[in-house]
Amino acid sequence: MAKHLTNRAAGVALLVAGALAVAACDSSPDGGSAETPPPLGPVTTITDPGQITMPTDAYIPTVAQVRQVQRAQDAVTADCMREFGFTARPTEILGLDDAPRQRLTHSAVYGYFDADGMQSNGYNNGRAGTPPPAATGAAPPPSADEQTALTGDDPRTRQKVDQLNGKPVPPGGCAQKGRDTVGPLPMFSDAALPEGGPKIPANDPRVAEAYGKWSACMKEKGFDYKDPVAANIDAKWREPSERPPSANQIATATADVACKIANNTVGVIVAVQQTYANRYIEANAAKLAEYRQKTDDQLKKAAQLVASSGQAG
Secondary structure (H helix, E strand, O other), rough: OOEEOOOEEEEEEHHHOOOOOEEEEEOOOOOOOEEEOOOOOOOOOOOOHHHOHHHHHHHOOOOHHHHHHHHHHHHHOOOOOOOOOOOEEOEEOOOOOHHHHHHHEEEEOOOOOOOOOHHHHHHHHOOOOOOOOOOOOOOOOHHHHHHHHHHHHEEOOOOOOOOOOOOEOOHHHHHHHHHHHHOOOOOOOHHOOOOHOOOOOOOHHHHHHHHHHHHHHHHHHHOOOOOOHHHHHHHHOOOHHOOOOOOOHHHHHHHHHHHHHHOOHHHHHHHHHHHHHHHHHHHHHHOOOOOHHHHHHHHHHHHOOOOOOHHOO
């Protein structure tokens, strides 16, 4: 009788790959330099991450598209697992629905920006954490042979396995076969775009001025940080004592967001990002067209695999 295997993805970290930013800073952006920054367009007042839009948004996947690719991976994985007498369950991607917002609330340029959860979660709001407890009546833990078929490694010996029950195990197991057949999950990050996406010089004068105003505001509230990113990634927030977040972390995050709103820090920085994003798109038109075609081809292939597996709908 076939056994069941729950295949749970680690979650949103797989999708954003540590790059939840709208854009990244660099010393030499595509097509420009700190000495000749592109002209600043209209600066919109931004008080919520949902108000942020970028020219590169058209190249970022939707939640539905990521799910389609994952379903296709699961379909290939399930076919493979059946060869060994096991039934694989669909993968659960933890935090997928929140991933697009996380891309905007944790930025490599303006830091943390989310007034909704800071008072209870501090800088940990929306980040991948401990998976929820297993649901009542969940399938039992997978057997060693099931894990071997799925991953290609024997969990008892931590050694790679080439054969299982007289059948060859694909390199990396059935899960890797699914990923190899369909391709990796699309990421909610500009960093996945050609040339790493648009970049802003670390010393762009508009960003520097926005940082300065924000930093002065924070000092008035008793917090000393040179820029918003430094506050967001402060090493002390990663200490065990900060899980759950301490009163100090919550106070810092609250002041951080308040200073951003008071000075329209995010509005200014997003306007700067948009200018570099437009320049990047113009300079990389051919590569972006190829990137879009590759994405479209992957989604088409995923849809065909799901349909042929009988899992459509």
